[in-house]
Amino acid sequence: MNSLQKLVVVGGLVAGAVVVVGISRGRTVAPASSTLTVAAANALYAGPVDFRCTGVNDQVVLQQAIDALPPSGGRINLTDGTFHLSGTIQANTKPVSIVGQGMDATILLRGNSVNANMLEVGVAGVSSDVPGFYASQFTLDGNKAGGASGHGLVLSRAPNALIEQVAVQNTLGRGITGSGFGYVKVTLRGVVVVGANDWGVSLDNELDLLVEGGLYEDNLRGGIRAPRRGAYSAAIVQDAVFRRNGVGVEFNNLDTGIARRLYVGDSNGVGIHGLNSDSFTAEDNLVEGGARTVSTNGIDNGGATVVRIRRNTVRNILHGDPAHEQRGILVHHTQDCIIEDNISEYNGHQGIVVASSSNVLVQGNTC
Numbered sequence: 001m002n003s004l005q006k007l008v009v010v011g012g013l014v015a016g017a018v019v020v021v022g023i024s025r026g027r028t029v030a031p032a033s034s035t036l037t038v039a040a041a042n043a044l045y046a047g048p049v050d051f052r053c054t055g056v057n058d059q060v061v062l063q064q065a066i067d068a069l070p071p072s073g074g075r076i077n078l079t080d081g082t083f084h085l086s087g088t089i090q091a092n093t094k095p096v097s098i099v100g101q102g103m104d105a106t107i108l109l110r111g112n113s114v115n116a117n118m119l120e121v122g123v124a125g126v127s128s129d130v131p132g133f134y135a136s137q138f139t140l141d142g143n144k145a146g147g148a149s150g151h152g153l154v155l156s157r158a159p160n161a162l163i164e165q166v167a168v169q170n171t172l173g174r175g176i177t178g179s180g181f182g183y184v185k186v187t188l189r190g191v192v193v194v195g196a197n198d199w200g201v202s203l204d205n206e207l208d209l210l211v212e213g214g215l216y217e218d219n220l221r222g223g224i225r226a227p228r229r230g231a232y233s234a235a236i237v238q239d240a241v242f243r244r245n246g247v248g249v250e251f252n253n254l255d256t257g258i259a260r261r262l263y264v265g266d267s268n269g270v271g272i273h274g275l276n277s278d279s280f281t282a283e284d285n286l287v288e289g290g291a292r293t294v295s296t297n298g299i300d301n302g303g304a305t306v307v308r309i310r311r312n313t314v315r316n317i318l319h320g321d322p323a324h325e326q327r328g329i330l331v332h333h334t335q336d337c338i339i340e341d342n343i344s345e346y347n348g349h350q351g352i353v354v355a356s357s358s359n360v361l362v363q364g365n366t367c
Helices: 058-068
Strands: 003-010 013-021 034-039 074-078 081-085 089-091 096-099 106-110 119-121 134-141 153-155 158-169 176-178 183-189 192-194 199-202 206-212 215-217 222-227 234-238 241-243 247-252 256-260 263-265 272-275 279-283 286-288 299-302 306-310 313-315 329-332 336-340 343-345 352-355 360-363
Touching: 034 058, 058 074, 058 081, 058 089, 153 158, 192 199, 206 222, 215 222, 222 234, 247 256, 272 279, 279 299, 299 306, 306 329, 329 336, 336 352, 352 360
Parallel strands: 034 074, 074 096, 081 106, 089 119, 096 134, 106 134, 119 153, 134 158, 153 176, 158 183, 158 192, 176 199, 183 206, 192 215, 199 222, 206 234, 215 241, 222 247, 234 256, 241 263, 247 272, 256 279, 263 286, 272 299, 279 306, 286 313, 299 329, 306 336, 313 343, 329 352, 336 360
Antiparallel strands: 003 013
């Protein structure tokens, strides 16, 4: 089995070096490391396969392949081509890896007028975990133009999940979401979420989220939302690009929310929003308005206990209606805050505003 090491650049940022593993040339191996190959009906791949789809109700064949893996789990290799879905694929009982041949080469397409989530990991409301889910090198296309509805990827009780170099696009629901049940520890690395009619990513679980690189674009409500559920929730979002979303990034009532080295452009609402989190950090980000001129505030934090806003550039935050907020940086109802070495320029109203807060240090900023 050959491997190709390549560097993927997403939205002008390096999303990370990944290993793309080729199609297995053999049949099913020992159960402890079982690997099965599933071919699309229109695949160009001519090697041996374990399952072949017909182009109709392909989720049935894909589910058969997942169910055929041993209890210890295994790997599903998808060939190039388009897999046509009329229902949900579920990985609910064992660790599963699903690997395609690239975001442009392997497409899972939801059929016209289908009302179903595309891929679910774990079962909502069930106490057992499904650890170690892995997905790479394919696209989930929600086909909202064809009247299809539902979410793209749904995670429930999925500790140590890794999603890398996966695209989720055109969903009437959320691109990637949580069910609200169980603990989810997930890394999104070089992920692309485009064109959701809801949030691009919103994980409503007890959460430990790491986002590294990727592109989040044209998602109606926002790019990424991390709300608190359960005893502890934290999110780190870094080195990613956000364009033309509702809100860019939102941390809602987390224990810890960190935004680093992000580009957030032309948002319909706040660029980076921290709301009632115990600790909020925004460092080395570029947040700017755009052609739509409908942004409210660039970086906005309210209700956090500890706030650190450093070395950000916020500019051109404007709105067609002067009554709207057009501040570069807004902090309010905060107890321990440092705002330093930021550039906040060419914004509609104030550059930096601090309100109803205590123990605030503001220094070294340019407005």
